[in-house]
Amino acid sequence: MNPSELQPLILAGALVGTVAFALFSTKVSSSLIALFYSSVILAVIFTISGDALLGLVQMATFAGAVSVLTLSVVLMTGESRLGLGIKNLGVASVLALLAFAAATFSIIIGGSGSAFPSSYADISSQVLVLLWVDRPWDLLILVMAFASAMVTISNLMSKEP
Amino acid sequence: MQLDAVVYMGAGTLLLFMGVASMALSKNLVKTIMSFQVLLFGANLALFSSGLGSTTRLTVDTFVLLSITAGAAVEAVGLAIILGVHRKYGTLDPSKVRKLKE
Numbered sequence: 001m002n003p004s005e006l007q008p009l010i011l012a013g014a015l016v017g018t019v020a021f022a023l024f025s026t027k028v029s030s031s032l033i034a035l036f037y038s039s040v041i042l043a044v045i046f047t048i049s050g051d052a053l054l055g056l057v058q059m060a061t062f063a064g065a066v067s068v069l070t071l072s073v074v075l076m077t078g079e080s081r082l083g084l085g086i087k088n089l090g091v092a093s094v095l096a097l098l099a100f101a102a103a104t105f106s107i108i109i110g111g112s113g114s115a116f117p118s119s120y121a122d123i124s125s126q127v128l129v130l131l132w133v134d135r136p137w138d139l140l141i142l143v144m145a146f147a148s149a150m151v152t153i154s155n156l157m158s159k160e161p
Numbered sequence: 162m163q164l165d166a167v168v169y170m171g172a173g174t175l176l177l178f179m180g181v182a183s184m185a186l187s188k189n190l191v192k193t194i195m196s197f198q199v200l201l202f203g204a205n206l207a208l209f210s211s212g213l214g215s216t217t218r219l220t221v222d223t224f225v226l227l228s229i230t231a232g233a234a235v236e237a238v239g240l241a242i243i244l245g246v247h248r249k250y251g252t253l254d255p256s257k258v259r260k261l262k263e
Contacts, residue, residue: 008165012172015206019176019199023183028191035195042202045169049213051222054229058205061233062198070194073240077247079191 007048015041028074032067039063040145063145169210176203190243190253194236201232 015038022034039062047055180200187193205225212221243253250258 005164008168012168015202016172016175016179019179019202022195023179023192023199031192031195035198038199038202042206045206046209046225049165049169049209051209054209054222054225057226057229061229062202066198066233066236069237069240070191073244074191076244077191077253079189079253 008045011041011045011048015045028079032071032074035070036063036067039067043145059145163214166210166213169206169213173203173205173207173210176200176206179203188254188256190246190255193255194239194243197239198232198236201228201236205229205232 018034018038018041022031022038025031025034039058043055043059043063045055046052046058176199180196180198180203183196184193184200187196205228208221208228209225212218212225215221246258247253250261252258252261
């Protein structure tokens with residue numbers, strides 16, 4: 001497999017991983033940070049797939065406004081722990097298995113019988129060069145994302161007087 | 162179908178199912194809103210991947226843009242309702258709110 005073909009797999013895996021961490025984390029601060037990073041990863045997916053406007057809107061809306069709104073609500077209500085949120089572990093396991101089966105099924109059906117078709121268009125072969133040289137405002141988005149993440153983390157970790 | 166479209170479609174489906182399951186089983190209203198956000202991410206990603214490499218890509222991107230803005234608005238309204246519920250009942254557990262209502 002060409003190393004550039006690994007890019008969507010890595011991004012999709014990172015997205016699913018951060019979302020799973022956000023849903024299963026019991027601490028509300030960890031959950032919020034993971035959800036913020038999943039928004040950023042989704043914006044990166046939109047951007048490197050050739051639609052930078054969608055990435056920008058996703059970043060401004062979810063990683064910006066909605067994250068701040070959720071943080072405000074959490075601070076105003078004083079909820080520090082979310083709980084695992086799962087009453088019945090058996091039902092949750094069955095649902096997770098169903099989700100995994102559906103994802104695998106859609107991958108195989110979408111790939112016309114093959115999970116990894118060879119006719120992969122060369123979208124991401126020079127994406128890093130494009131990202132840093134031809135589209136420098138993507139770099140600005142990433143810098144803004146990391147800066148806001150740092151501010152969020154420092155706010156969440158600071159103690160009230 | 163391209164490989165990235167297939168992978169993103171699978172990830173979107175997975176996120177959709179995870180969001181629905183977490184929404185149905187959560188005991189905290191803030192977590193319900195977070196699950197709704199995950200569900201929205203999955204729907205947007207699946208919709209976006211359906212347009213990759215096709216001739217209807219601009220239409221699909223327009224619908225994703227509409228979905229992002231509508232989803233953010235719905236989420237903001239949901240957070241406002243949560244705040245109102247917490248002020249009135251003092252809890253964010255839906256089952257306790259249901260008992261207090263009776």
